[in-house]
Amino acid sequence: MTDAQPKNLFGLSEQDKVSLLAKLRRNQGDAQTRERVDLAEIPDKFVRFEELPGYKQLRIQHAVAQQTGILNPFFACHDGIAKQTTSIGGTPYLNFSTYDYLDLNGHPEIMRAATEAMHQYGTSASASRLVSGERPPHRALETALAELYGAENCLAFVSGHATNVSTIAQLFGRKDVIFHDSLSHNSIVQGGLSSGAKRFSFPHNDMTALEEMLRAHRGEYQRALIVTEGLFSMDGHIADLPALITLKKRHKCFLMVDEAHSLGVLGQTGRGVAEHFGMDPSEVDIWMGTLSKTLCGCGGFIAGSAVLIEYLKFTAPGFVYSVGMSPPLAAASRTALDIMLREPWRVRKQQAISRFFVDQARARGLDTGGADGYAVVPIHLGGSLLAGVLATALFNRRINVLPITYPVVEEGAARLRFFLSAAHDEATALQALDAVAEELPKARERTESIIH
Ligand SMILES: Cc1ncc(COP(=O)(O)O)c(C=O)c1O
Known part of the structure; x- marks a missing residue:
């Protein structure tokens, strides 16, 4: 068969081309009209x-x-390093709002290490480590953290929050399942959501309920993750690590533990929840921690098997597509870790003052909600308004403690959250608790009068 008409580029005859162009113009006109109507x-x-x-x-x-x-207690601008006391707008306050659990922020050795790293490498890693390369403080920090957890390797991210989101979302997918404690930090929940895996939230620290969920649902999915916090950030409760390890083995799951608030706080030498229970840390598949608390820096880390770290290092979005940690910060956290291990008295001091605080709070009839007495001690109040009124009264008495209100916790579960550190002493703790005990009835009355 001969082709009478010449073909154009798409192999269409001239006639077909004219008809196609006319149709496209008509469609475009329809689309524009539709768009005008839809936009209106x-x-x-x-x-x-x-x-x-x-x-x-x-x-x-x-x-x-x-x-x-x-008063709006959030975003207060502190004039210097916040320790047991802090200065806000030139006024000194007793301070119970710092994560610096071992009183290390501003330590001369840490400042020196950060300064030296800054002189050597500048303030920025300039791009993702994948492309801009690493600096010695990155690897030194990761090696020290891996050793701390008896892990094969470790990877440091620039944000603790992104560490959880990226790691969980990268490792698990639609055919997998995640069991997380109902009081898990937002970053754990966001990681679960981004992963697309099926999520089950088990009642806080309830191992019987978790086992029932595992029995009912584990078998329906491929990979399974149980994830929890070593020490819960809002409640100061310790996770039941021995039971979690038993369950993860029995039901063929991975176990991930977020040590944001347990590193430097739990265990004789601050090595966290595994040391607290005398367990072998290699029983946990994924150790997560932050550098922003005890380690006085900024960022997060994952410690675990060489394979896990290799995979995350080349694929986790929050690592691959994000700048490497600022070298001075990596050097600062590494040095803070060295001091923590060299000076276990800091851990003991923090533990003793936390125990003292929780006992004294209970002696005053304050509701600490079963806090285990390690660094994080809530005083439960119920309504968010009462928490705001009481925090304001304390701030007016030069005590800085923040209210935790809805939506960070459920409505009706508002509280003041006290952070205790190695910087605190008994006199300061008593002064704050006496003030709470005195102000609480007045704050209740005031709250009533506001509502009615
Ligand atoms: C349990 C827990 N995980 C993760 C994070 C996130 O860490 P970062 O603030 O260092 O990003 C926090 C923050 O406080 C936390 O409490």
Whole structure:
């Protein structure tokens, strides 16, 4: 068969090409008309941040706080290093809002290590370590952390939050299942959501309920993760590591433990929840921790098998597509870790003052919600308004302790959260607790009068 008409580039005859172009023009016209109609139907509120429901809620909260004389305790600007005392706007306060559990922030040795690293490598790693390469402080920090957990290797990320999100989302997918404690940190929950895996939240520290869930659901999925915190950040409860290890073995799961608040806090030498229970840390598959608390820096880490770290190092989005840790910060955290191991008295001091604080709080009839007496001690109050009123009263007495309110915790579970560190002494603890005991009845009355 001969081809009478010449073919164009797409192999169409001239006639077919004319007909196709006419059809495309018609379709385009239809699409434009449709677009005009559709766009007219989109209300203006969808292009205004002021109309975000969450923003409106925030404005209401701020307005209520302003009208009732509750100070906004968030984002206070401190004038120097926040220790047992801190200066805010030139005024000194007793301070119970620092993660610096071993009183290391500003330690001369840490400052020297950070300064030396800064002179040698500058302040920035300049790009992802994958492309801009590493600096010796990165590997030195990771080697020290791997050793701490008896792990084959370790990887440091620039954010603790991103460490959890990236690691969980990278390791698990739609055919997998994640069992997490109901009080898990937001970063664990976000990691689970991003992974696409099926998620089950087990009642806080309830190993019987977890086992029931595992029996009912583990078998339906491929890989399974149990994830928890060594020491819970809002409640100061310790996870039942021995039971978790038994369950993860029995039900063929990976176990991940977030040590954000247990490193430097639990165990005789601050090695965390495994040391607390005298367990072999290699029983845990994924150790996660942050550098922002005891280690006085910024970032997070994963410690585990060589294979796990190799995989994350080449694939975890929060590592591969994010800048490497600033070398001075890596040097600072590494030095803080050295001091922690060299000076276990800091750990003991932090543990003793935490125990003292929790005992004294209970002696005053304050509700510490079963806190185990390690660094994080909540005073449970119930409503968010009461927590705000009490925190304001304490701030007016020069005591800086932050209220934890909805949505960080469930409504009705608001509290003041005290952080204790090796910097605190008994006199300061008693002064704060006496102030809480005195102010609480007044704050209750005030809250009642605001509501009714
Ligand atoms: C349990 C827990 N995991 C992870 C994070 C995130 O760590 P970072 O603040 O260092 O990003 C936090 C933060 O406080 C935390 O409490």
